[in-house]
Amino acid sequence: MKITLLGYGKMGRIIEKLATEDGHQVVLRVDEHNREKISADDLRDADVAIDFSRPDAAIANIDLALEAGVPIVVGTTGWHNKLEEVRKRVVETNGTLFYATNFSIGVNLFFATANYLAARMKDEDYTPSIEETHHAEKLDAPSGTAITLEEGVRGAMDREAVHITSYREDKVPGTHVLRFSSAIDTIELTHTAHSREGFARGAITAAEWVRNRSGVFTMTDMLSPA
Structure with missing residues (x-):
């Protein structure tokens, strides 16, 4: 699985380490230093994007992934007051969003x-x-x-x-x-929580689960019996 990391702080680095150990590949790392230079075209090589950025950046990152046609897993919090607006855009674009307040x-x-x-x-x-x-x-x-x-x-x-x-x-x-x-x-x-690893591991599992699905999903969907 090819992954774009939207947000490359402590969580992004832990996700990269664990994902690489699992055999996945991080093909793009985006943070405040290069975000303004990134377009939807830059995301299209990825199978999925994982966002652990900032509350003021999360919605723009979701829109970027939707434009690129790439499923996005969002662990950033503080933006859920805009969830219904975002959900509408996901449906309109036939996109994929997996969000959670906690991936552990x-x-x-x-x-x-x-x-x-x-x-x-x-x-x-x-x-x-x-x-x-x-x-x-x-x-x-x-x-x-x-x-x-x-x-x-x-x-x-x-x-x-x-x-x-x-x-x-x-x-x-x-x-x-x-x-x-x-x-x-x-x-x-x-x-x-004893470390951030549980959050990172859950985000990777969510990315694996959601990559071939369309719609809006949460941990409840992933953890529910088939």
Whole structure:
């Protein structure tokens, strides 16, 4: 599989390392130093593009991939308020978009467990809350993962909102805590990432899965039984 990397920071480099070890080839690396020189023609040699860039660059990168006719996997967060507009363009161009707030398989199992637990808590006297901690370089707060977690818990418990507290510290890949508190006890569900490798591995798996499909997909589609 030939890959274009849109965003060549820490995540892009980890993806390149793991993808190369798997026998894939990175044919183009795009970052802030060469982005203005890149056109859709430059992407057409790739089988898939993987975007871990910046919130202010993600939509332009999606449009570039759609113009090139190349499926794109997007791990950048902070742009999902424009998702419906982007989804419309994907349909209009018969393109392919795979997006996720978190590509870690463990995190997506965490989401499923959290939603199950929240549904069981719906009629009980518990108040849910979320804490998320990331490295100081992360630009969006709350994290996309925390937002996805909040949406699932809120929907399962039929609440208006679940409070999210965000922390930014040095050298923290990502920790999310879902807490259910009552006067009697507190229940906590925690996911702690030890490195960025889980995110990168999930993105590569998504790229392999989506390359011959058309439409808009998420981790739920990939992980659902056939």
